[in-house]
Amino acid sequence: MQSPFRGFPPETLKFLRELKRNNNREWFLAHKAIYQEKVKQPMVDLVTALGGAMQGFAPELVTDPKRAIFRIYRDTRFSPDKTPYKTHIAAHFTPSGIGKNIGAGLYFHVDTEEVLVGGGFYMPPSAELRLIRNYVASHAVELGKILRNPKFKKLYGGLQGEQLTRAPKGFSPDHPALDLLRYKQFVAWFERPAAFAETPDLFLLVLEGFVSLMPLIRYLNAALRVEIRLPD
DSSP: OSSOOOOOOOOHHHHHHHHHHHHHHHHHHHHHIIIIIIIIIIHHHHHHHHHHHTTTTTTTBBBHHHHOOOOOBOOOOHHHOOOOSEEEEEEEOOTTTTTTSOEEEEEEEESSSSSEEEEESOOHHHHHHHHHHHHHHHHHHHHHHHHHHHEEEEEEEBBSSOOSSSSSSSSSTTTTTHHHHSSOEEEEEEEEEEGGGTTHHHHHHHHHHHHHHHHHHHHHHHHHOOOOOOOO
């Protein structure tokens, strides 16, 4: 398959590196035109290309760039870090008809150090975490098959995220799926060097990562009882 996206221009990583050194409103406003042309617009082009391909294997996920691409502005209200801008560009694809942080979805970002591709449910609130664990407890064989898939294992290695050191409340320490029930986050990701973002292979890599991860995304959304809405 030929990549419809040529890669980010060199100015993208250059802008992010300089933003990291000059993370303030004055510098950003002076360089906003570069951000719009060399960072945001290429990201829109990439997400648009991915969206077209994803209709074939993940039609339930929203791929509209206006929803999928994260704003560069940081929410500093509850953070000790008051720098106003993110130093990466990221996109998140979640099921249609729900909030961005409710269901499991796909994610990738480009920053000065890496390209990261992954997805899942990063920080499930207590109610959602309980739903996932209850589902895993009775559907562990299905999850095991997903995690043992050769394509998934090749790219991701396995399930990642924080884990408890003991059985979660309400589950026996002898539960046969305890190794899965101890997870507090249900995510998987892999990384490549940042320079990879400047190549046409970026599109193909993200696409391969997303295809391999969709069985886990659907499993988690089934656990969360997310109502899948397919496009008309």
